[in-house]
Amino acid sequence: MRKLIGILLIGGFAFYLITVGMGLFSAESRSELDSVGSEILATSPDLSGAANTVTAVVVQYRGFDTLGEVTVLFASALGVSMLAMAIRDGLLQDLFDDDGGFVLQAGSLALLPFIVLVGIYIVLHGHLSPGGGFPGGVIIATAVFVVILTSKTLSIPRGLINVLETLAGLGFLAIGFVGLYSPAQSFLANILPKGEFGSLLSAGFIPVIYAIVAIKVASELINIISKLTAAGSASREAAE
Amino acid sequence: MTYIVLILCVFLVGMALAAVLVKDLRSAIILLSALSLFASLAFLIVAAPDVAITEAAIGSALTTVIFVIALFRTRKSTEGNTSATVRRVDESARAVRRKETDNA
Numbered sequence: 001m002r003k004l005i006g007i008l009l010i011g012g013f014a015f016y017l018i019t020v021g022m023g024l025f026s027a028e029s030r031s032e033l034d035s036v037g038s039e040i041l042a043t044s045p046d047l048s049g050a051a052n053t054v055t056a057v058v059v060q061y062r063g064f065d066t067l068g069e070v071t072v073l074f075a076s077a078l079g080v081s082m083l084a085m086a087i088r089d090g091l092l093q094d095l096f097d098d099d100g101g102f103v104l105q106a107g108s109l110a111l112l113p114f115i116v117l118v119g120i121y122i123v124l125h126g127h128l129s130p131g132g133g134f135p136g137g138v139i140i141a142t143a144v145f146v147v148i149l150t151s152k153t154l155s156i157p158r159g160l161i162n163v164l165e166t167l168a169g170l171g172f173l174a175i176g177f178v179g180l181y182s183p184a185q186s187f188l189a190n191i192l193p194k195g196e197f198g199s200l201l202s203a204g205f206i207p208v209i210y211a212i213v214a215i216k217v218a219s220e221l222i223n224i225i226s227k228l229t230a231a232g233s234a235s236r237e238a239a240e
Numbered sequence: 241m242t243y244i245v246l247i248l249c250v251f252l253v254g255m256a257l258a259a260v261l262v263k264d265l266r267s268a269i270i271l272l273s274a275l276s277l278f279a280s281l282a283f284l285i286v287a288a289p290d291v292a293i294t295e296a297a298i299g300s301a302l303t304t305v306i307f308v309i310a311l312f313r314t315r316k317s318t319e320g321n322t323s324a325t326v327r328r329v330d331e332s333a334r335a336v337r338r339k340e341t342d343n344a
Contacts, residue, residue, distance in 0.1 A: 013253065017253070021242075021246060054290045130289035225306075228306075
């Protein structure tokens with residue numbers, strides 16, 4: 001019965017994909033889809049100074065929505081943390097019976113700086129090339145996940161991560177209020193100088209906002225995973 | 241170009257089917273991870289590189305890690321001396337499974 005439901009769901013999904021594919025590649029629907037996009041493409045370089053229009057839309061055209069997204073992420077991280085706190089006794093035991101062995105541990109530690117470097121690159125070039133704060137933050141957190149999954153002795157400085165997360169959240173709001181009390185008089189107004197189009201220091205506050213978002217996303221995810229695997233320092237001390 | 245995307249879509253549906261039908265839960269997790277990787281390739285081909293990067297980072301890295309942790313946690317708590325509630329849930333699950341095999 002459950003298998004039948006699964007097959008039905010996937011069949012529906014396949015039908016959906018095929019229909020969307022047909023619509024996407026026929027010529028009639030193209031012009032309708034492009035009317036908003038062409039407007040944004042025309043105004044974005046002057047308005048935001050970002051070479052990547054997707055980033056300009058996410059941070060500048062709908063920056064308030066992005067603040068809402070960050071808030072949703074914060075609320076879900078809070079929920080998982082409270083759940084993990086309630087069942088902490090069961091989580092004190094280690095995830096795996098044996099650690100990954102020397103080669104796996106050393107390999108994951110050697111990978112850590114490179115994955116973090118790629119994440120930082122993706123965050124800082126969010127206004128020039130594809131990427132940005134959300135995927136970059138996840139990539140930075142992934143580097144830590146690899147170490148958490150292979151090593152049993154890792155302890156995460158949870159206090160530092162909580163401070164970083166709080167400062168990032170407050171920083172986003174602070175930038176918004178700076179825009180509100182600037183001459184532009186609107187929440188999250190881009191008041192910083194735009195710089196030279198296409199260079200690293202351009203697009204005003206967009207790289208700053210994306211750096212803040214990346215710090216918030218990475219610290220929240222590391223916090224969640226460290227609580228689920230008892231790699232955090234607090235529960236380890238309680239166990240001893 | 242259209243045909244490459246359509247072939248990719250067939251691959252995606254096949255992997256999703258395999259993830260549902262496979263017996264081993266670990267294989268199902270890896271299949272879902274591979275599905276995300278192929279989906280990010282499809283996004284890249286239809287000129288959405290931002291979405292492709294996000295799908296690759298979240299779909300095939302973060303989700304897989306969380307699924308693996310959840311799988312090992314459930315296995316840990318259902319074996320050995322655990323709380324009475326967990327044992328009761330485990331027994332009822334086993335009873336349901338027995339009933340399903342009887343019906344089949």
